[in-house]
Amino acid sequence: MDLYKFKYTFKKRLNFIFGLIIFIFLILLVKFFYLQVSQFDLYSSLSKNNSIKVIPIPPIRGQILDRNGEILAENKLIYTLEINPEQKLDIYELKNQLIGVVQITKNDIRKYKKILKESHYSSTLPIKVNLTNIEVAKFVANQYRYPYILLKHKFSRSYPKQESGAHFIGHINRINKKDIINLKKQNVYESYLGLDHIGKTGIEYFYENKLHGFPGYKKIEVDANNKVIRTIETIEPMHGDDIALSIDYKLQKIAEKAFGNYKGALVAMNPENGEILAYVSQPTYNPNLFTNGIDEANWKRLNDSIHKPLLDRVVSGIYPPGSTLKPFVALAALENNVRRPPFSIIDKGFFKMPNSSKIFKDWKKGGHGEVDLVKAIAVSCDTFFYGLGIELGIPKLNKVLKRFGFGEKTNIDIPNEKKGLIANAEWKKKKFNKKWYQGETAITAIGQGYTQTTPIQLALATAKLINIKNIRPHLFKKDHVSHLKKINSKYLESNNIDINLIKEGMSLVTQEGGTAAFIGRTSNYSMSAKTGTSQVFGLKKDEIYDESILPDRLKDHALFIAFAPSDNPKLVVSIVVENGGHGGSTAGPIAKKVFDTYINTGNL
Amino acid sequence: MIKSNLFRLFENIDGILMSLVVFIITLGFITLASASQQNIFLLSNQIINISIGMILLLFLSNIDPRRFLFYAPYLYIFSLIILATVYFFGFESHGAKRWIKILFFNLQPSEIIKITIPLTLAWLYHRYQNSINYKTHLIAFIILIIPCSIICYQPDLGTAILISLSGLVIIFLAGLPLKFILTSILGLLIALPYIWSSLHLYQQNRVLSLIDPGRDPLGTGYHSIQSIIAIGSGGFFGKGWSYGSQTQLNFLPETTTDFIFSVYGEEFGFIGTFGIFIIYFFILYRCVFMAQKMQNTFSRLTTAALVFTIFISSFINIGMVSGMLPIVGAPLPFISYGGTSMVVSLTMVGIIMSLHSHKSLIAN
Numbered sequence: 001m002d003l004y005k006f007k008y009t010f011k012k013r014l015n016f017i018f019g020l021i022i023f024i025f026l027i028l029l030v031k032f033f034y035l036q037v038s039q040f041d042l043y044s045s046l047s048k049n050n051s052i053k054v055i056p057i058p059p060i061r062g063q064i065l066d067r068n069g070e071i072l073a074e075n076k077l078i079y080t081l082e083i084n085p086e087q088k089l090d091i092y093e094l095k096n097q098l099i100g101v102v103q104i105t106k107n108d109i110r111k112y113k114k115i116l117k118e119s120h121y122s123s124t125l126p127i128k129v130n131l132t133n134i135e136v137a138k139f140v141a142n143q144y145r146y147p148y149i150l151l152k153h154k155f156s157r158s159y160p161k162q163e164s165g166a167h168f169i170g171h172i173n174r175i176n177k178k179d180i181i182n183l184k185k186q187n188v189y190e191s192y193l194g195l196d197h198i199g200k201t202g203i204e205y206f207y208e209n210k211l212h213g214f215p216g217y218k219k220i221e222v223d224a225n226n227k228v229i230r231t232i233e234t235i236e237p238m239h240g241d242d243i244a245l246s247i248d249y250k251l252q253k254i255a256e257k258a259f260g261n262y263k264g265a266l267v268a269m270n271p272e273n274g275e276i277l278a279y280v281s282q283p284t285y286n287p288n289l290f291t292n293g294i295d296e297a298n299w300k301r302l303n304d305s306i307h308k309p310l311l312d313r314v315v316s317g318i319y320p321p322g323s324t325l326k327p328f329v330a331l332a333a334l335e336n337n338v339r340r341p342p343f344s345i346i347d348k349g350f351f352k353m354p355n356s357s358k359i360f361k362d363w364k365k366g367g368h369g370e371v372d373l374v375k376a377i378a379v380s381c382d383t384f385f386y387g388l389g390i391e392l393g394i395p396k397l398n399k400v401l402k403r404f405g406f407g408e409k410t411n412i413d414i415p416n417e418k419k420g421l422i423a424n425a426e427w428k429k430k431k432f433n434k435k436w437y438q439g440e441t442a443i444t445a446i447g448q449g450y451t452q453t454t455p456i457q458l459a460l461a462t463a464k465l466i467n468i469k470n471i472r473p474h475l476f477k478k479d480h481v482s483h484l485k486k487i488n489s490k491y492l493e494s495n496n497i498d499i500n501l502i503k504e505g506m507s508l509v510t511q512e513g514g515t516a517a518f519i520g521r522t523s524n525y526s527m528s529a530k531t532g533t534s535q536v537f538g539l540k541k542d543e544i545y546d547e548s549i550l551p552d553r554l555k556d557h558a559l560f561i562a563f564a565p566s567d568n569p570k571l572v573v574s575i576v577v578e579n580g581g582h583g584g585s586t587a588g589p590i591a592k593k594v595f596d597t598y599i600n601t602g603n604l
Numbered sequence: 605m606i607k608s609n610l611f612r613l614f615e616n617i618d619g620i621l622m623s624l625v626v627f628i629i630t631l632g633f634i635t636l637a638s639a640s641q642q643n644i645f646l647l648s649n650q651i652i653n654i655s656i657g658m659i660l661l662l663f664l665s666n667i668d669p670r671r672f673l674f675y676a677p678y679l680y681i682f683s684l685i686i687l688a689t690v691y692f693f694g695f696e697s698h699g700a701k702r703w704i705k706i707l708f709f710n711l712q713p714s715e716i717i718k719i720t721i722p723l724t725l726a727w728l729y730h731r732y733q734n735s736i737n738y739k740t741h742l743i744a745f746i747i748l749i750i751p752c753s754i755i756c757y758q759p760d761l762g763t764a765i766l767i768s769l770s771g772l773v774i775i776f777l778a779g780l781p782l783k784f785i786l787t788s789i790l791g792l793l794i795a796l797p798y799i800w801s802s803l804h805l806y807q808q809n810r811v812l813s814l815i816d817p818g819r820d821p822l823g824t825g826y827h828s829i830q831s832i833i834a835i836g837s838g839g840f841f842g843k844g845w846s847y848g849s850q851t852q853l854n855f856l857p858e859t860t861t862d863f864i865f866s867v868y869g870e871e872f873g874f875i876g877t878f879g880i881f882i883i884y885f886f887i888l889y890r891c892v893f894m895a896q897k898m899q900n901t902f903s904r905l906t907t908a909a910l911v912f913t914i915f916i917s918s919f920i921n922i923g924m925v926s927g928m929l930p931i932v933g934a935p936l937p938f939i940s941y942g943g944t945s946m947v948v949s950l951t952m953v954g955i956i957m958s959l960h961s962h963k964s965l966i967a968n
């Protein structure tokens with residue numbers, strides 16, 4: 001290659017590269033134009049989000065108090081050790097690292113794994129809750145060794161009454177995936193930012209919106225290491241409202257104690273305004289187990305128990321009303337002019353179906369002799385009601401039962417309420433595709449058969465009977481409960497003359513000859529009541545019900561509805577004692593203790 | 605007398621190129637002040653770096669270019685030796701063994717190669733300028749490939765690519781036949797999968813994260829994403845000096861070295877970027893103009909190679925921070941913090957000035 005040609009090639013190629021570089025410059029310029037001018041908005045907002053973080057400040061959940069200010073649910077300051085699950089730390093290694101400082105038990109690990117799997121979390125998850133002061137001190141002293149473990153202090157829900165009142169107070173638990181879907185559906189998800197808990201049952205669930213409050217936030221500028229540079233803005237959270245309940249905790253305690261080891265439910269209600277004063281469901285559980293996520297073992301124990309401690313029997317327990325239905329059946333008869341006194345029958349201890357050889361026995365061998373409607377209530381005469389039922393017929397009976405709230409939700413401010421059932425021919429046809437027999441009408445009239453009620457329904461029906469008007473049972477302490485769905489508080493169609501006959505019958509229950517006569521003998525006030533015994537299982541033909549040889553779980557349920565004082569009722573009580581045998585002898589004494597306490601402590 | 609001596613010291617400085625370089629160094633220093641969050645220690649260090657570079661520039665501009673020609677092969681061998689020394693006495697930083705401590709400097713031998721390769725290749729072609737053939741080009745390739753493979757093993761892919769490119773530019777300018785170039789490119793395309801598999805995992809990841817920075821937003825892609833956010837959020841006018849939130853809140857990594865141009869882009873906006881490109885253009889134009897004027901093969905090739913080295917590293921850096929090239933870790937000449945880079949860049953300018961002012965000294 002000669003030098004001239006070399007020089008020529010060089011110059012040509014130099015210019016080529018020069019041009020190439022200019023071209024690259026232009027490409028870069030276009031790229032920068034694209035980033036800095038065209039896409040400016042995007043990157044500007046990205047950069048702002050980078051450095052400005054919004055940290056929610058969780059509100060403090062409202063407390064739940066009884067009518068006298070007794071605390072039923074509160075918030076306790078606790079210390080927890082938490083980790084960020086996104087860092088994918090090995091929990092067993094952390095456990096080993098923490099040996100001698102804080103003991104992480106197998107249970108803690110199981111709980112952590114369960115929470116991790118099931119629940120939503122706003123930032124970190126606890127590996128240990130409720131640290132003792134010593135543990136906190138030890139951890140703080142060694143904190144430098146655990147850069148990934150955070151010591152947090154936060155408010156934790158606490159139920160100081162433990163098992164007592166657990167069903168109506170309810171409990172909170174960690175927010176799970178289903179809750180999130182619900183919250184998003186209700187468009188309230190943003191009010192749970194920074195929060196990990198939500199009310200799951202009872203008042204905690206029903207008044208979640210009031211108790212919960214609204215989170216505030218702190219806008220902070222952070223650097224890449226999440227170190228706070230400065231706080232830009234702070235909006236304080238709106239803490240949840242405290243809720244005062246109509247519950248009288250003293251009465252609640254008495255009622256629970258009166259239940260002893262029996263299973264069942266009790267409702268004590270002010271018949272004037274529907275305030276619930278005692279709300280017992282037995283057996284019960286400790287709601288504190290749930291607040292930071294319940295562990296597997298406890299959950300299994302509670303959920304699998306045949307005694308169903310988690311079931312709120314007051315609103316979700318459905319029982320045949322037994323004889324406690326009789327006053328309402330009697331009222332239905334009166335309104336239809338069936339068996340109005342002085343009509344009476346001679347009870348020989350059984351009822352023979354018309355046009356049939358079928359016989360229905362009375363609970364009392366040999367019968368009650370001459371019985372009119374009032375006495376039939378007092379002595380709970382089955383024979384009288386079998387005939388009454390046949391004469392009255394199901395449609396007319398159901399019309400009145402419906403008026404008193406049977407087969408319908410009471411709309412009490414507690415979740416998961418059951419409707420119960422008042423059956424008729426159409427229902428049976430639909431359900432079993434079978435014809436309705438007249439015998440079924442007869443047993444429906446004494447509260448057996450298909451009829452099912454909840455304890456709260458029985459209490460409400462009794463209160464309605466006293467007042468002859470619609471009321472709504474509630475636990476929120478306020479006469480006018482404006483936040484609840486309006487009910488039609490008009491007076492019922494029933495008339496006073498009929499009602500007074502029923503009341504007379506009920507007042508005789510606690511007097512000599514009545515099914516709960518012992519109450520009248522030992523009380524310094526008058527009580528009206530109705531006992532009930534409902535069969536848990538049907539006896540075969542010729543089989544004799546003998547309480548002494550039956551296993552407990554097959555024994556009859558004892559039921560009891562009552563109000564006192566008879567002439568000016570201040571309190572209504574309904575009780576179901578599962579497998580308690582006789583209404584009068586098992587449920588009656590429980591009711592009496594509640595009334596004694598209520599009336600003798602100056603609530604008259 | 606003293607005055608005239610002093611004047612003679614500066615007589616070989618090209619005024620136009622010098623003012624452009626000083627301008628860009630000043631701009632870089634201002635950016636560094638913000639990027640370092642006004643770290644006095646770091647800034648005074650950089651002043652020392654600039655001063656050393658300037659003194660060297662001044663010194664080199666007065667050197668007889670025949671000395672460069674004479675020493676070129678020795679310098680090449682010398683630089684190979686210290687490059688090898690890195691293996692034995694170098695220390696590791698950021699996962700790569702690139703530095704060596706000489707006196708109180710942390711020297712990066714791969715930066716010295718940036719100078720010695722152009723000089724050596726220019727020397728080669730100058731020496732055999734009358735009989736350049738495939739053999740000459742082959743020797744040039746070998747000269748180039750030895751240091752490049754050593755640097756690759758450090759591992760410092762960025763510098764290796766940069767040096768290869770600047771070396772290839774010389775070979776190209778020296779008249780490598782077009783036919784050969786085209787076949788090589790074809791061969792390279794075929795070899796690409798093998799090259800890929802020989803890359804370090806972290807290098808592969810960097811390339812992959814370039815293709816899709818969102819692939820691993822907290823890992824390899826993180827730097828790239830943060831850098832793009834910084835540049836993009838600068839907008840047309842920039843956030844203003846020391847007001848770049850990406851920079852000041854440490855979202856940007858390596859703000860003083862590799863990512864200093866993101867700081868610049870964030871704080872001075874598109875206006876600033878456009879401005880600095882204009883200055884770059886003038887520097888380039890001035891150097892190319894000088895190269896055209898040179899009268900011998902050695903000077904022409906050296907000048908062209910050196911200036912293109914500066915520009916290739918600028919492109920790699922700017923392309924990297926703007927998300928067009930993988931994050932390979934290459935400083936921005938004249939602007940990034942760091943002694944070696946600054947001194948080497950100014951040395952290059954010094955050599956170019958010497959070659960320019962002593963045009964007639966080397967005969968063809």
